Amino acid sequence: MEKVTGFGGLFFRAKDPGSLAEWYQTHLGVSVVPSDYETQPWQQEAGATVFAPFPQDTGYIGKDQQILMINFLVRDLDAMVAQLVAADIEVKVDPEAYPNGRFARLHDPEGNPVELWQPV
Numbered sequence: 001m002e003k004v005t006g007f008g009g010l011f012f013r014a015k016d017p018g019s020l021a022e023w024y025q026t027h028l029g030v031s032v033v034p035s036d037y038e039t040q041p042w043q044q045e046a047g048a049t050v051f052a053p054f055p056q057d058t059g060y061i062g063k064d065q066q067i068l069m070i071n072f073l074v075r076d077l078d079a080m081v082a083q084l085v086a087a088d089i090e091v092k093v094d095p096e097a098y099p100n101g102r103f104a105r106l107h108d109p110e111g112n113p114v115e116l117w118q119p120v
Contacts, residue, residue, distance in 0.1 A: 006049065012068065015110055023109050027087055028072060047073050048119060062113040069113040077102050077118035091116075 014020045024030040031042035050071065054060060061069045074080045081091050081104055093104040101119040108114055 006044075010070065012112075020108060020110055027084060027089060028114075030072075045073070062107075063111070066112065069115055071115040071117055074116050074118050077104055077116060080104075080116055 021032045025032050029042075034041055061067075077093070081093055084091050084106060089106055091104050091106045094102065099120065101117055103118075104116045106114050106116070
């Protein structure tokens, strides 16, 4: 069976797409989509990707109207959290270290939940 090899993009609606793209670039390092075909888009590092549909009534993702949550891999969760807090972004670090790593949660300017994961 032929299988997909990873995510080629994540597309979602935003009230102010340009401003939101700039926020992700400034605070999380996700490059804004290039305006030409010569410039390479943001490149992710190889690593684990969890693909997990949740029950519709889950509280894990956030408000009922939010249908997805972005989870980004990070090398150093503490350094990333310090960087975000220095930029006045509220981040909640899960105090528990799980067998698969550590996690923190924040919200982008439009209220979308963003999870940071430092795998073991």
